Amino acid sequence: MNDATEHAECWGYVDSTRRQKIDNTKEVRILLLVNESASSVTARTRVLIQTALAEHHDVELAMTSRRGHASRIARGAASTGTDIVVVLGGDGTLNEAANGLAGTDCALAALPGGSTNVFARTIGMNDDPLEATKQTITAINQNSIKSVGLGEVSGRYFLFHCGNGFDAAVVKQVERRSALKRYAGHPLFMWCGFDTWLRRYDRSSPRMRIDHSAGGITDSYFTIILNTDPYTYLGSRPLSLAPSTNLESRLSVVALRSMALKTMLTLLSDLFKGKPLENDDRIHISTDLDAISVTGHMPFPYQLDGDHLGSVKELNFKWQPEIMRLVAPT
Template identity: 45%
Template sequence: MENEFSVTLQRVGGWIKLAGESRIRDLLYAYDDLHRGHSYPWVALAPTRPQKSLIPSCLVRLLLVVNSFASSVNARNTVVVHRLLSQNHEVEIVETNRRGHAIRFAQDAARRGLDAVVAFGGDGTLNEVATGLAGTTTALAVLPGGSTNVFARTIGVANDPVVATNGLLAGLQEDRIEPIGLGRVNGRFFCFHVGIGFDAAVVAHVERHASLKRWLGHPLFIWSSAMTWARGYDRSRSQFAIDDLSTGQRLPGLFTVVLNTGPYTYLGNRPLDLAPDARLQRGLTAVTFSSLRLPTMGAALMSAVRGRSVETVGDVTEWSPANHLHISAADDDIRIPFQVDGDYLGDTETLDIDYVEDAVRLVWPGSASEVDL
């Protein structure tokens, strides 16, 4: 029954997604010069009434990386965002079309000495841009385009892309660019968390129905969580062991989240905060579940919704800093699934996690006047 339902939903979602993609390409790529930051009269979707302009103290060279597959990205807000950024800055625009594409775009921008790369997509797009920029002087800027936008909301970015663009422009004008630390797992950077075990299995289930994310949003995650808990993940035994290389502590686990900042995610407008003390520039915080029994999961969910540490729940352990971790499969027949900033990266036998100080320069939002679509 589940398979038939999934196939039908995937077909419908795929048809709708293809229609949206062609509309974006019609608007963004009608003129090749758009990639060089030029504006054209056909950009008529932006507001026409007079607006307060944020005049920068100097010209900034930007690369706008757009993921048109992201849930909240569409042709209209992409054109408006590009126009706003191009009013006073030199802007190039590129569109991703496969996994890892944004990493390459960001690396190229850093090699060419651009001032900042703007990630316009979901948390996965942001992660790729941050990974490509880590260790360089090119700054990272964030615009919300996904279904949840965890990191963007964490740093105070408005959830509307156009309002967020004005905040970004204000941040550039006010020179609100500061380095932040990032987590790193098996060489891959993460901005807000890495999920290991059950959490990653849920994300894998969601990605198997990726064409539905734009239209179902959070209900898809709830459905995937229920399906994974019921029959998609082995809850009968520990799946991995976590070794804290700094303290020598060793814990068995079924589900672990290592946070660079909180919250873990959002349920609508409500933050789901597994570790309220996890914040940027404080190092990593680890939360490990040794049981996935319904009472444990239910109590942890209620604590997280209320903004209380889940450490008070039985079978859950929190510790910080957790800046040097080694995670290994509990048995030879077990592979450990893991996800980074909401993107499933597969499964493995071991994971090495560390914290990198001042890994990337981040553009924080400044004060901005609101602009309506």
Template identity: 45%
Template sequence: MKLLLVVNPTASSVTARRRVAVEDILAAGHELSVVVTERRDHATELARRAAREGVDVVVVLGGDGTINEAANGLAGSSTALGALPGGSTSVFARTLGFTNDLVVAAKQLTAALDAGSRRRVEMGTANGRRYLFNLGAGFDAEVVGHVEGGSLKSRLGQAAFVYSALVTWLSQEDRTKPHLSVKIAGEETTYGGSFVLCLNTNPYTYLGRRPLNVAPGTGFGTGLAVAVIRDVRLATLSKVMRCAFGDGHDVGRQPGVTLRTEVESVTITGEDPFPHQADGEYLGRVNTLEVGYESDCLDVVTPS
């Protein structure tokens, strides 16, 4: 089988020793080529070229942002995506069922390749860009932007997100007023929110080993789950987090939270340009987000 390994050398869990170990595992019984990303969206270019050249599987050794880039390059092709947990959180690989131990996950991946274990999955879309597991607008994306704006992530790992969430929350001038308007397809009501999550899969993310469950039951093939959190008062956020650290079934029952599942599309607009992120990658500020759902989009390798 012809494999291309796309390596993000700056990803949190990528070290020279681990990279060599992964390359050795993948090369056993397969025709392996290795490329290194050099800039933002480079993985999209590399994956798209690999699909044109008939590569069977593009394996990504990097974080969720690099995996997202590769997925955007492979969408619509017959070349499959192999996701390894090379980031600080590695939501997508873990959601698929891979262990968070990079070397063990590489062995799982080769076993899946040998068994032909893969599936065609759906992806979310936001203003034309595809995403694999979550899109966030407002407060959530502002936190991600704060993390990516400095060296916190490389120094603190996942703790950077906790620190940035606190800094971002303290900087909010008005924690009670919703700044976003959300229109869900098929509903007459327009909802107000301080932040919005559009999930293609559950969990929303992980904090250490613990998943944050926002929409249990949401996964590939179910449509999107949309959670609108009206404000960022401490009372609201603490209740949502408490539920999310559990099984997540009560998130949508909390005051100030609107949760819809099996959603095909949603429009998010802001009073002013608002931040957004996709799969943990900060994408800047926009006035409007048109969020959708694309079926039969991407082949992914799954643990056998």
């Protein structure tokens, strides 16, 4: 039994005979899980989405009210026979719901409600939540549900990436200004990124060592473990680090071996131009990995799917195939 199975079985939900499709798409039990505090969620949007879903299916509404609440709500829905949890919120709310649903028969559907909506956009959802709702209804009617792989670290799953070092420090600064996030969005992230690089992150020496089956390095300043690509979006532009990484592939790692100004500006320029990254003396890239270890030369901050989780000395990542059911737009 692997760690992910133990993590899910502790809630009593793992079953090797999990169904892959909904038995009757005309009688689907849906929980609409809403984070009212998410950047682009409004009462009007929530009502319109609930009304649209209820025209076709049996819908209940639940609202998240605190950190970790979405996981408990989703887990409870799965245990009582709900077919799909539709999440209207940001990436953090989606991550919590995914952790509640992994290893169960209940599927996750993602509606964009945050400032960036990395996961929803990565799987092909429209960035307008009402249009995304139409996509979701169509996917449910067509039984477009698939089992997908997730990354796992320290007993928690992640949908798209884990950032170790610099970007986690940036996320921490953004979270300290959460009241501005709804209004400033991407400009806030860019400002916090510049401010963190300039005076809030130690760039005097490498911060961590990376180990995996294809090799590794000892001089990473900033490491990203990817379950999907792109890494994030700036406006409508995707920032792609490892294009072959998706929900059917295994994990990828991208590590910066320098954070000098010239290196950072060149990297950002290449990303904006859509140029593929390559292994060289500045960047370490390896793809299709089952397991990756990140060991700090000193404690380093980390974040999962945009949620800052503190500082650690070591993290061990595993890829868990087909661990969650997902409503996939057609």
